Amino acid sequence: MALLQDIQSPADLRCLSRRQLKELADELRGFLLQSVASTGGHLSSNLGTVELSIAIHHVFQTPFDRLVWDVGHQSYPHKILTGRRDQMHTLRQFEGLSGFPKRSESEYDHFGTAHSSTSISAALGMALATRQKGEHQGPHRRRHLAVIGDGAISAGMAYEALNNAGIHKDIDLLVILNDNEMSISPPVGAMSNYLARLMTGRFYSAARELGKQVLGVVPPVLEIARRLEGGAKGLVGPGTLFEEFGFHYFGPIDGHDLDALVPALQNLRELKGPQFLHVVTKKGQGYDKAEEDPIAYHGPGKFDPAVGLVSPAKAPKPTYSKIFGDWLCDAAAADERVVAVTPAMREGSGMVEFSERFPDRYHDVAIAEQHAVTVAAGMACEGLRPVVAIYSTFLQRGYDQLIHDVALQNLPVLFAIDRAGLVGADGATHAGAYDLSYLRCIPNMVIMAPKDEPECRAMLSTGLVVDGPSAVRYPRGAGMGVEAGQSLEPLPVGKAELLRQGGEGPHRLRVALLAFGSMVAPALGAAEALNATVINMRFIKPLDLDTLAWAANHHDLLVTIEENVVAGGAGSGCAEALVAMEDRIPMIPIMHLGLPDRFIDQGDHAKLLSLEGLDAAGIEASVRRHAAQVQSKTPSSTGQSDGSAGKPGPVSLTLAS
Numbered sequence: 001m002a003l004l005q006d007i008q009s010p011a012d013l014r015c016l017s018r019r020q021l022k023e024l025a026d027e028l029r030g031f032l033l034q035s036v037a038s039t040g041g042h043l044s045s046n047l048g049t050v051e052l053s054i055a056i057h058h059v060f061q062t063p064f065d066r067l068v069w070d071v072g073h074q075s076y077p078h079k080i081l082t083g084r085r086d087q088m089h090t091l092r093q094f095e096g097l098s099g100f101p102k103r104s105e106s107e108y109d110h111f112g113t114a115h116s117s118t119s120i121s122a123a124l125g126m127a128l129a130t131r132q133k134g135e136h137q138g139p140h141r142r143r144h145l146a147v148i149g150d151g152a153i154s155a156g157m158a159y160e161a162l163n164n165a166g167i168h169k170d171i172d173l174l175v176i177l178n179d180n181e182m183s184i185s186p187p188v189g190a191m192s193n194y195l196a197r198l199m200t201g202r203f204y205s206a207a208r209e210l211g212k213q214v215l216g217v218v219p220p221v222l223e224i225a226r227r228l229e230g231g232a233k234g235l236v237g238p239g240t241l242f243e244e245f246g247f248h249y250f251g252p253i254d255g256h257d258l259d260a261l262v263p264a265l266q267n268l269r270e271l272k273g274p275q276f277l278h279v280v281t282k283k284g285q286g287y288d289k290a291e292e293d294p295i296a297y298h299g300p301g302k303f304d305p306a307v308g309l310v311s312p313a314k315a316p317k318p319t320y321s322k323i324f325g326d327w328l329c330d331a332a333a334a335d336e337r338v339v340a341v342t343p344a345m346r347e348g349s350g351m352v353e354f355s356e357r358f359p360d361r362y363h364d365v366a367i368a369e370q371h372a373v374t375v376a377a378g379m380a381c382e383g384l385r386p387v388v389a390i391y392s393t394f395l396q397r398g399y400d401q402l403i404h405d406v407a408l409q410n411l412p413v414l415f416a417i418d419r420a421g422l423v424g425a426d427g428a429t430h431a432g433a434y435d436l437s438y439l440r441c442i443p444n445m446v447i448m449a450p451k452d453e454p455e456c457r458a459m460l461s462t463g464l465v466v467d468g469p470s471a472v473r474y475p476r477g478a479g480m481g482v483e484a485g486q487s488l489e490p491l492p493v494g495k496a497e498l499l500r501q502g503g504e505g506p507h508r509l510r511v512a513l514l515a516f517g518s519m520v521a522p523a524l525g526a527a528e529a530l531n532a533t534v535i536n537m538r539f540i541k542p543l544d545l546d547t548l549a550w551a552a553n554h555h556d557l558l559v560t561i562e563e564n565v566v567a568g569g570a571g572s573g574c575a576e577a578l579v580a581m582e583d584r585i586p587m588i589p590i591m592h593l594g595l596p597d598r599f600i601d602q603g604d605h606a607k608l609l610s611l612e613g614l615d616a617a618g619i620e621a622s623v624r625r626h627a628a629q630v631q632s633k634t635p636s637s638t639g640q641s642d643g644s645a646g647k648p649g650p651v652s653l654t655l656a657s
């Protein structure tokens with residue numbers, strides 16, 4: 001730590017010699033490994049960006065120059081070099097450092113990222129703003145950098161940005177492609193094949209030599225500029241796609257070689273217009289276990305670096321992703337129309353086994369959520385039964401496609417929505433807090449949320465038989481520990497489940513808890529003390545109107561509970577439905593529990609839920625508070641909210657066994 005401990009900001013590394021920068025890289029890599037091993041977090045990608053981070057901050061005048069890390073999961077070396085080394089032990093923990101760049105965290109984090117492929121757009125926007133403000137000329141002009149991976153550059157947004165950037169010849173924009181030939185899993189698609197070709201054979205070795213000559217000579221800038229002016233495209237290699245987009249392309253160069261990186265960046269810093277530097281790195285560089293298995297070390301939990309990752313002695317409860325993956329294999333075996341689409345999330349979505357057993361029916365479409373949705377729509381048009389496995393937050397990318405291409409045409413596409421609700425260490429960027437709100441307003445959708453593992457399977461099976469679009473949303477991590485079983489039996493659509501029949505509770509009010517998905521368990525936990533009725537609502541859409549009417553007719557207070565924002569969520573749906581049924585049910589107080597109208601940062605999932613009052617104790621406390629208010633507004637002390645409560649309802653319900 002001889003050098004690293006004195007680096008408080010990038011200014012400190014600007015005075016280091018090349019030899020010292022190399023020593024610093026070794027120290028930084030050692031620190032990073034120990035640090036991530038003690039907190040958990042993204043490892044492989046960060047081991048790959050050590051030299052690149054040092055070189056960028058050494059050459060460019062950050063924070064005056066703007067730097068955007070795509071996805072941002074590889075920005076830990078940047079965090080360490082920009083004054084946050086001493087906080088790294090708090091990474092991804094409650095009130096600690098974010099695992100991604102965050103504007104409110106540091107003046108060096110120029111743009112918040114986490115969802116991929118936004119960096120070129122953001123950096124271009126900044127460059128255009130610099131131009132508009134007249135700060136784009138002279139020796140002290142501001143530069144703008146986007147660092148994007150070969151996985152992230154597969155997304156449509158990156159091309160939209162390249163397409164737009166290439167026409168602006170008077171801006172300072174440098175796109176650095178950090179090519180490690182890996183997304184989370186091996187990258188797919190024609191672009192990754194193209195990048196691989198750029199790196200292979202004669203071209204790569206020739207380019208490395210030329211890179212040293214052209215990018216490394218001093219003063220090479222004039223030389224490069226002269227040749228560029230002369231239109232000598234392809235000087236450092238054949239004309240590339242990026243040049244067709246209007247960029248000057250340089251590389252590929254070795255992203256772990258500071259003797260190549262530093263002069264290359266110094267030279268590129270002096271050039272105007274859109275520049276593209278292709279840098280080759282190795283995921284997991286410097287830690288043999290991560291180099292050998294970059295997928296396992298993409299985002300590990302805590303581990304001992306000397307030992308590496310070890311399987312837990314006792315098998316953990318299966319995750320919902322695993323329940324989904326097992327169901328998918330069973331469903332595919334039973335029905336040859338079943339195909340599955342993932343936007344580059346094979347491991348996270350539990351689809352490794354499916355990809356191996358059904359390679360012809362498995363489609364990793366790269367980080368391309370919009371395309372994932374529409375390609376599934378096309379498959380559905382031709383009679384297949386596509387299942388799109390997608391995280392709640394990433395489906396936000398495919399929203400128009402969901403409405404316009406799937407729902408409007410009433411196509412039978414099943415969305416298996418993982419990471420619904422709060423997600424723990426990844427924080428606000430990855431919190432699946434909105435899907436119930438954004439799905440519920442779409443006509444034709446059937447939307448379900450399971451209370452446990454077998455119900456998750458049953459709901460997925462229901463989605464497959466529904467004659468239109470459907471979604472099953474389930475949380476990150478392990479389920480309840482209930483044996484999932486093998487069944488492929490669907491559920492009756494739009495039918496809720498009465499789990500507990502209550503009686504008089506706080507202030508002699510009869511309370512019904514209408515719980516959705518992950519909130520069924522805490523609702524049951526709160527119900528004993530409240531003597532409340534608990535209904536597992538199962539369907540967010542269509543809602544079980546008969547059950548709602550029954551609940552309104554037999555209770556004095558209804559409480560909806562969901563792990564989704566309250567705004568426009570499942571509870572709002574219940575309130576809307578009750579109002580629409582006012583001719584047949586009494587007016588009844590209704591309280592909505594769910595996520596608040598603010599972003600929730602990272603932290604332990606259970607702790608965050610408890611802070612939001614969404615554990616059993618929080619639910620009980622909220623209900624008691626609300627019951628007191630209801631009671632204080634009620635004319636009689638019988639606890640009945642109006643004369644009609646207690647009337648026999650239109651249906652009778654039986655308790656689930």
Ligand SMILES: Cc1ncc(C[n+]2csc(CCOP(=O)(O)OP(=O)(O)O)c2C)c(N)n1
Nearest residue numbers: 045114115116149150151152182183184344
């Ligand atoms: C819109 C979106 N979809 C999916 C992801 C999940 N994700 C995080 S990192 C990653 C792979 C990125 O690969 P690459 O850009 O090559 O970076 P590397 O991990 O190889 O350093 C993916 C798919 C995401 N962050 N954003």
